[in-house]
Amino acid sequence: xxxxxxxxxxxxxxxxxxxxxxxxxxxxxxxxxxxxxxxxxxxxxxxxxxxxxxxxxxxxxxxxxxxxxxxxxxxxxxxxxxxxxxxxxxxxxxxxxxxxxxxxxxxxxxxxxxxxxxxxxxxxxxxxxxxxxxxxxxxxxxxxxxxxxxxxxxxxxxxxxxxxxxxxxxxxxxxxxxxxxxxxxxxxxxxxxxxxxxxxxxxxxxxxxxxxxxxxxxxxxxxxxxxxxxxxxx
Amino acid sequence: xxxxxxxxxxxxxxxxxxxxxxxxxxxxxxxxxxxxxxxxxxxxxxxxxxxxxxxxxxxxxxxxxxxxxxxxxxxxxxxxxxxxxxxxxxxxxxxxxxxxxxxxxxxxxxxxxxxxxxxxxxxxxxxxxxxxxxxxxxxxxxxxxxxxxxxxxxxxxxxxxxxxxxxxxxxxxxxxxxxxxxxxxxxxxxxxxxxxxxxxxxxxxxxxxxxxxxxxxxxxxxxxxxxxxxxxxxxxxxxxxxxxxxxxxxxxxxxxxxxxxxxxxxxxxxxxxxxxxxxxxxxxxx
Numbered sequence: 001x002x003x004x005x006x007x008x009x010x011x012x013x014x015x016x017x018x019x020x021x022x023x024x025x026x027x028x029x030x031x032x033x034x035x036x037x038x039x040x041x042x043x044x045x046x047x048x049x050x051x052x053x054x055x056x057x058x059x060x061x062x063x064x065x066x067x068x069x070x071x072x073x074x075x076x077x078x079x080x081x082x083x084x085x086x087x088x089x090x091x092x093x094x095x096x097x098x099x100x101x102x103x104x105x106x107x108x109x110x111x112x113x114x115x116x117x118x119x120x121x122x123x124x125x126x127x128x129x130x131x132x133x134x135x136x137x138x139x140x141x142x143x144x145x146x147x148x149x150x151x152x153x154x155x156x157x158x159x160x161x162x163x164x165x166x167x168x169x170x171x172x173x174x175x176x177x178x179x180x181x182x183x184x185x186x187x188x189x190x191x192x193x194x195x196x197x198x199x200x201x202x203x204x205x206x207x208x209x210x211x212x213x214x215x216x217x218x219x220x221x222x223x224x225x226x227x228x229x230x231x232x233x234x
Numbered sequence: 235x236x237x238x239x240x241x242x243x244x245x246x247x248x249x250x251x252x253x254x255x256x257x258x259x260x261x262x263x264x265x266x267x268x269x270x271x272x273x274x275x276x277x278x279x280x281x282x283x284x285x286x287x288x289x290x291x292x293x294x295x296x297x298x299x300x301x302x303x304x305x306x307x308x309x310x311x312x313x314x315x316x317x318x319x320x321x322x323x324x325x326x327x328x329x330x331x332x333x334x335x336x337x338x339x340x341x342x343x344x345x346x347x348x349x350x351x352x353x354x355x356x357x358x359x360x361x362x363x364x365x366x367x368x369x370x371x372x373x374x375x376x377x378x379x380x381x382x383x384x385x386x387x388x389x390x391x392x393x394x395x396x397x398x399x400x401x402x403x404x405x406x407x408x409x410x411x412x413x414x415x416x417x418x419x420x421x422x423x424x425x426x427x428x429x430x431x432x433x434x435x436x437x438x439x440x441x442x443x444x445x446x447x448x449x450x451x452x453x454x455x456x457x458x459x460x461x462x463x464x465x466x467x468x469x470x471x472x473x474x475x476x477x478x479x480x481x482x483x484x485x486x487x488x489x490x491x492x493x494x495x496x497x498x499x500x501x502x503x504x505x506x507x508x509x510x511x512x513x514x515x516x517x518x519x520x
Contacts, residue, residue, distance in 0.1 A: 050407050070410035086408040088401055099401050102394050103414030150413065
């Protein structure tokens with residue numbers, strides 16, 4: 001589904017990615033872990049065309065999307081939930097969800113699919129509420145729901161548990177796992193929270209210094225604490 | 235009593251034209267962070283469109299209707315040739331659009347000469363209520379301005395285009411990641427902004443002297459209106475335009491034009507000192 005080869009990039013002159021190779025198979029859920037500043041968010045932003053790829057290749061559904069405009073990449077079926085959620089605070093829940101659809105060609109009168117409300121019933125309840133007044137966890141559900149509204153093939157999810165109450169983290173983890181299974185969605189999730197990663201991901205890739213240094217099945221990581229300790233301890 | 239009514243009506247028509255000009259400016263600034271120094275010259279082009287079409291024999295209202303189309307088309311060319319290369323570089327946009335304003339002024343001098351033109355009002359009639367008589371054209375101008383202002387608010391606050399535009403203002407990267415073609419929204423907003431300037435210039439043409447310098451007289455109060463009212467929500471323009479235009483107009487009548495300028499600048503300085511984001515600023519536009 002997503003295939004990165006020798007991807008290099010960063011902000012301005014500062015290189016952050018030093019040749020990333022990564023494969024996310026169709027229907028797979030891959031978690032990307034690593035210490036802060038290792039390039040995880042930069043990688044997602046580069047895939048989405050929000051930062052330029054300096055070298056290397058990004059292939060999505062067997063198509064080269066390197067250098068494509070962000071909205072074109074989105075229209076290919078790649079969705080993105082940014083770090084910090086980035087919901088439209090002053091708009092209602094429903095308007096936020098519709099914005100996941102109406103920017104698409106022919107999407108003007110599109111309605112939010114029921115599936116989104118099934119996955120996140122709280123969003124149906126709060127349809128008319130101003131999004132900025134939702135709790136952090138609800139805002140995260142809104143951001144995910146907004147990205148899924150147009151039924152993408154793949155979701156890039158950046159730190160979905162950041163700044164969210166621990167009690168909600170597990171709920172979000174289970175929902176993401178359920179959506180991936182229900183909708184056959186491919187997911188690449190950047191996350192620090194081990195609970196979420198082990199609940200949702202089948203494969204865990206570890207990033208260090210702008211490269212993928214190890215990838216292991218989630219079961220192996222769960223069984224062998226040394227792998228996590230090696231990549232995450234300070 | 236009659237005198238006061240006329241002064242207030244004059245003030246209202248000035249404020250409404252100012253709000254039209256400022257609205258175009260704030261749509262462009264709010265969307266793209268482009269401070270369009272050539273906005274006054276686009277206003278001027280609207281007035282000259284009327285001069286040009288009237289000389290060619292077109293009726294006044296047709297010329298007024300054509301002005302936003304003509305100026306909007308000029309805006310489209312400006313966006314494609316100049317603005318889209320300098321998005322998100324505020325200082326460069328100020329310099330580039332300032333250069334553009336000089337070029338547009340000189341182009342007008344080359345075509346129509348430096349002297350002022352006058353546009354005949356489409357109707358000389360005045361209507362009276364009690365002992366107040368007032369030109370019909372000015373009343374119509376106010377009605378048209380109110381309708382256009384309402385239409386702009388409706389577009390940005392009630393339509394899907396407006397919803398997308400507000401999303402792009404608030405979070406351009408996230409909007410693009412949702413599949414929204416932000417460039418197209420920027421372009422449409424720039425054209426709307428320039429068309430509003432053109433329409434304002436055309437409507438006010440019969441009331442003022444149409445000359446190559448006319449833009450500045452509206453651009454500066456429009457800028458001050460935006461600073462006073464706040465550039466975030468569109469409603470800031472109504473508050474700022476009303477306060478700046480009203481003060482300017484009343485102080486001009488009761489004191490003098492020079493004192494009016496001083497009063498307006500003092501008012502702006504005090505308000506911006508107390509509320510740096512403007513009266514309605516600091517609220518999220520989207």
